[in-house]
Structures are given as structure tokens and as C-alpha cells.
Amino acid sequence: MSWLGRLANVLRAGKLEREIRRELEFHAAERADELRAAGLSAEEASRRARVQLGNPLLQAERTRDADVSAWADGAVRNLRHAVRRLGHAPGFALTVIATLALGIGANTAVFSALDAVLLRPLPFPEADRLVRLMQKQAESSETSIAPVRLRDWNQLNATFRVISGYFVEDVSETSGDLPERVRRAFVTPGILEAFGVSPAQGRGFRDEEHRFGGPPAALVSDRYWRARLGASPDVLARSVRIAGKAVPIVGVMPASFRFPDREVDLWFPSPVDAKFAQSRKSTWYSGVGRLRPGVTLEQARADLAAVQSRLAEQYPDPDRTIGVELSPLKDQAIGGVGHSLWQLRGSEILPSFQPFFKFGRPAGEDPSVGVA
Secondary structure, eight states: OOHHHHHHHHHOHHHHHHHHHHHHHHHHHHHHHHHHHTTOOHHHHHHHHHHHHOOHHHHHHHHHHHHHHHHHHHHHHHHHHHHHHHHHOHHHHHHHHHHHHHHHHHHHHHHHHIIIIIISOOSSTTGGGEEEEEEEETTBOOOOBOHHHHHHHHHHOSSEEEEEEEEEEEEEEOSSSSOEEEEEEEEOTTHHHHHTOOOSEEOOOOGGGGSTTOOOOEEEOHHHHHHTTTTOTTGGGOEEEETTEEEEEEEEOOTTOOOSOTTEEEEEEOOTTOGGGOOTTOOOBEEEEEEOTTOOHHHHHHHHHHHHHHHHHHOHHHHTTEEEEEEEHHHHHHTTHHHHHHHHHHSOSGGGGHHHHHHSSOOOOOTTTTOO
């Protein structure tokens, strides 16, 4: 019996007891058959077989003790032998231990990263319905979207619940004792609906706050609220100060909301009706949309391609040269990290430590004026 089987017998004593009893009964029946074949009656043969076998409870106890004792004795002897062999070569022993520790640690780290980055969905409700949108042109690498074109896609499509956009920049925030560099995102209407989230405190942006000259407003991250504002309970009565202008805080986002990237701490509404935002040739938005239930990415691609074809007829210059590209938002979130992680998964990590064991060491417009 293997050591795994013996260990299982130790942990499941009841099962072992039943197996031993069946084994003893089998031997008793076999001996009784032999005695009947020698001419004894069935009753006499059964009696003599039990007598020759002995006390069944005692025999079961001896068998169980012998099974467990042999396993334990073998395990102890093997352990002692291994310790003696390693003690004769301490350098080799340390090398083996280091190899196992590094190999197990490296593999654990890789698979933990695979699980966190590739296997788990984005931390948003029904994250598989989140899509990244880009405009593409044959003779340009520009993928940003013009504000009016993003508005047209949102209004004319039939496969998205909402399409929104954003633009990110670094600014100096001066509401504290010292200026601090923060990252803010200007966002278009529907951004919170696209992600399926609501502020943990306060509210989202109102329609009038997305108009040029409308009331100022800001959403702040949970990190900003805690680190910059000391988790102040009156946060909705506070302001952030950018370029000498105080902007009221209207809400605090949940700690899990880290988009467009993990460094963004402020969200401002974008005035989509601003004069400078009406040109179809001026592009600065990154697009994100939420698919309607039951809609596939292929259906959404066909739908937006048809929408853009109609726009090309209505606005030949420049829409006739522009197409639409869609991809799961998670592809953007993980970027090139995913390919690197899959390569690590497929590689053999331990051989990479071989040098260590051999040699001892390893070889136009101001974008800050309300645009997203």
C-alpha cells in the first residue's frame, strides 16, 4: 500500500476498520470451504474456521496496528535517512532548499498575478459588457475621438446602453498647505452609468454641469478623500483648488473605482457644448461603452460601422476616412501585461536559477478648459 493510502487509513479509521473486518470474514469463509471439502458439515466447518482464525476483534486490532505502525516506522526511517544525507553535504542541502523556495515562490507569484490580472473580471458590475471605443484612419495612428463624433455614436447606435468618453491630465492641486500633483479626468455625460457605479458619498454630475459656463463640480477618489482631506465627514462642503479656482466636491467615489487609471483622483465634467468642441477634426476623447444585455461585440461592431457609414455620407470631410474599432475594456486595462504573464506561465522558472547555483549569483486648444 502506498504512503498516501496509509495516511488516508489513519485519517479515516472507520473505513479501515470495515475493510479489515471484510478481509477477516473472507479468510474465515475460505477456510470453512476447505473444511467442508474435507468432509465436515457446514456448521462444524464454520466453527473450526472461526477457532483457527482466532478472536476477530483481536485480529483486527493487530492488523490495524501493524498497518499504521509499519507506515509510521517507514516514514520516520526515511526522514532520518534524508536528514543524515543532507547533514553530510550542508551546501547541497541549502541549495536544494533555496531551489524549492525560489521555485515555489516564483510560481506562486506568477499564478497569483495571472488570477488577479487575467482571470478575474474588472471590478465593475457585468464588466464583460464594457467596451473600449476608438476611431481609426488608414493613414493615421490617432485613435482619440472627436467630441461631436462620440456624441453621434452615442445617439445613433442601437447596441449600447450608453457611450461616454474621458480625457486625463496632471495638474497641481493647491487646497492644502502645500501644492500636490494630482491626476484628473474630464468625463462626458453617462460615464458612471457606463461603469455601473455610483458615488459612495454625494452624487454624480448633473446635466447643467456638463454645459459650457455651467456650475463647477468635482468627484474625488476614496484615496484622495482619506489622504488629502483626512477622511473629513464634511467632504461635500469642501472644495478642490485647481489653477486658483475652487471647485466644489459633489461626491466621493468608491475605493474600488480606479479608472481611467489607478492614479486618477479627481473627475471633472466636460462641457460638451463648448464652441471649441464642435469640430469633427479635433480629437481628444478616449471612448468607453456598455453593451445592452444580450448584445455581442460583433453585433456592436456591425452596428457602429453602419452608424459611421451614415455619418460619412452626412459629413464627407473628414468622416469618410474614419472607421470604428471596438475591443473589450479589459484588454486595455491589462495592456501588454497579459502576454507577458502567459509567457511566464508557459516558461520553466527553475532553470532560470541555474547560473545562481553554478556561480553563486544571477546573471492647439488649452486642454484644461473643460475637455475630456
